[in-house]
Amino acid sequence: xxxxxxxxxxxxxxxxxxxxxxxxxxxxxxxxxxxxxxxxxxxxxxxxxxxxxxxxxxxxxxxxxxxxxxxxxxxxxxxxxxxxxxxxxxxxxxxxxxxxxxxxxxxxxxxxxxxxxxxxxxxxxxxxxxxxxxxxxxxxxxxxxxxxxxxxxxxxxxxxxxxxxxxxxxxxxxxxxxxxxxxxxxxxxxxxxxxxxxxxxxxxxxxxxxxxxxxxxxxxxxxxxxxxxxxxxxxxxxxxxxxxxxxxxxxxxxxxxxxxxxxxxxxxxxxxxxxxxxxxxxxxxxxxxxxxxxxxxxxxxxxxxxxxxxxxxxxxxxxxxxxxxxxxxxxxxxxxxxxxxxxxxxxxxxxxxxxxx
Numbered sequence: 615x616x617x618x619x620x621x622x623x624x625x626x627x628x629x630x631x632x633x634x635x636x637x638x639x640x641x642x643x644x645x646x647x648x649x650x651x652x653x654x655x656x657x658x659x660x661x662x663x664x665x666x667x668x669x670x671x672x673x674x675x676x677x678x679x680x681x682x683x684x685x686x687x688x689x690x691x692x693x694x695x696x697x698x699x700x701x702x703x704x705x706x707x708x709x710x711x712x713x714x715x716x717x718x719x720x721x722x723x724x725x726x727x728x729x730x731x732x733x734x735x736x737x738x739x740x741x742x743x744x745x746x747x748x749x750x751x752x753x754x755x756x757x758x759x760x761x762x763x764x765x766x767x768x769x770x771x772x773x774x775x776x777x778x779x780x781x782x783x784x785x786x787x788x789x790x791x792x793x794x795x796x797x798x799x800x801x802x803x804x805x806x807x808x809x810x811x812x813x814x815x816x817x818x819x820x821x822x823x824x825x826x827x828x829x830x831x832x833x834x835x836x837x838x839x840x841x842x843x844x845x846x847x848x849x850x851x852x853x854x855x856x857x858x859x860x861x862x863x864x865x866x867x868x869x870x871x872x873x874x875x876x877x878x879x880x881x882x883x884x885x886x887x888x889x890x891x892x893x894x895x896x897x898x899x900x901x902x903x904x905x906x907x908x909x910x911x912x913x914x915x916x917x918x919x920x921x922x923x924x925x926x927x928x929x930x931x932x933x934x935x936x937x938x939x940x941x942x943x944x945x946x947x948x949x950x951x952x953x954x955x956x957x958x959x960x961x962x963x964x965x966x967x968x969x970x971x
Contacts, residue, residue, distance in 0.1 A: 644717045646690065647784065653713070658688055665692025665713075673700050673710070673727065680704065691785065693724035700727060702751045702807075705777055712784035720813040720837050726786045732820070734797035742767070743821055747800035748787045751780050757806040758826060760798075764871060764910035766848060769806070769827055776807035786815035795820040795842040795864050804829040804849070811836050818844070819861060825849040825883075827873065839893060843869035846909070851883045858885070859893040860925050863903035866932060872912025872942075882914030882942065891923040899925045905945070907932040914942035921949045 645656030653663055662676045663669065670676040673689065673696055680687045686707035693713055702708060712725035729748040734740050743760040744750065752758035753776030761767025789799040798821040802811075805826025810833075816823060817839035825831050829849030836856045838844070842864030845851060848871050858867060867890065873881050892899055903925045906915045911934065930945055 643711070643783065646688075647711050647714050647717050649693075649713050649715065653690065653692070657690060658686075660685055661688040661690055663690050663692070664696075665694060668692070672696065672698050674698055677702060677704070677708075680708075686779075691725045695726045695728055697728050697730075699729050699747065700749045702749075702777055702780060703753055705753065705775070707779035708777060709781045710783070710785055714784045717784060718813060718835065720784070720815055720835055723784050723786050723813070723815055725784065726788060728788045728790055730791045731789065732791040732797035732799040738797070743798040743800055743824065744803055746789065746791070746798060747803040747824070748789050748818075749782075749802045750804075751807045751809050752776050752803065752805040752826065753807070758803055760824065760826065764912070765874070766827070766871060773806060775828065776805070778808050780804075780807060780809045781812065782810070782814055783812045784814065787817075788815070789818035789822070792819070795862070800824050802831075804831050810834070815839075817859075820844065820864070821846055823847075823851065825851045840867075843907075845883050845915075846870060847883075848873045848881060850881050853883070853885045853888055855886075856888045858888060858890045860891065860897070860899060860903050861893045862897065863899050863925070866904040866907035868906035868913075868915040869909055870906070870913045870915055871909040872914055874912050880914075881912070882916070885915075885917045885920055887919045889921045889923075890917070890926065891921070892925045897925075901925070901927055903927065904932045905930050908934045912942075916946065917948065918946040919948070 641658040642656050654661055664673055664676050673691060676689050681704050684706045688709045688711060690711045712723055714722060714724055716722035727748055731746040732738055733743055733746055744758040750758050753774050757769050757773050759767035787801045789801045791799045799818040801816045801818045801822045803824040806828045808830045813835045815837045819840060820842040822840035822844035823838060825847035827848045831851045833853045833856055839859040839861055841861045843866060845867060846869040868883050870883050873879060904927050905917060
């Protein structure tokens, strides 16, 4: 099957989002985020402040206060660790901003939103992955559920689309259940919604980023850390100019389920102009991490113009089956560690002529 150059698919993702979701803001974001005596200086109308000695000490409380409104809102969050689950069901535009002096540097973020939960462990028992997520953006609980098997949870017909314009800037979303892969532990879950993450940190150990049905997510300048299947889902995820940090190796970086539809779709995960590297130099994971493994034949993942360190398997991907090893795997114009750049003969293809098959 012929696919176009991965970068040509970006308009497809952006068109699936609302036009306003990724348009330039009409205010100076950096001024609003900069710490000052007047914390709301430079912020747009309908900005709520969260933090110590403010009207709201939790992010979720601020969200509850605007759930019944249709106006766009911004929530400005002061530096701190916030131990809570954040659940966004409203459809009106919502932006979360972290206070920072470094609005274009995810490594300097000072707002941490933290939860500790996983499923499928002896301690927690088993329940749907959605219940573990630090951040959930979805119109209903049912729409947010992962479910099981190749098709996942069945979302009832007539379920309304959720937030068409959710954005987060300079926030860290961590699921810190345990410092190793111990069961699905989502940091973010986006379903029936559009979301943009800019200069954010997103981390757990397993199933870190979930993009559910009809979910469209764009990440830019962000840091995503995980170990096992840490990018997965049914919708569309585009990651640009970001860093994927391998905390160890398990499953694959991507484990996309895809969606079998009666119409042609581009659901999948697209990683462009980004780094895929070990989280720290002490890890002994040379040639142990797979770029992806398929949950089903609808898997689609593309790494384009990325740097891969020597953690990555020489073959790149884990094959679907001996009789049909390819599915929709692709690497394009990669900058690999020389030792890891063996020919990828059974797992998609690597071409430099603009063609991916």
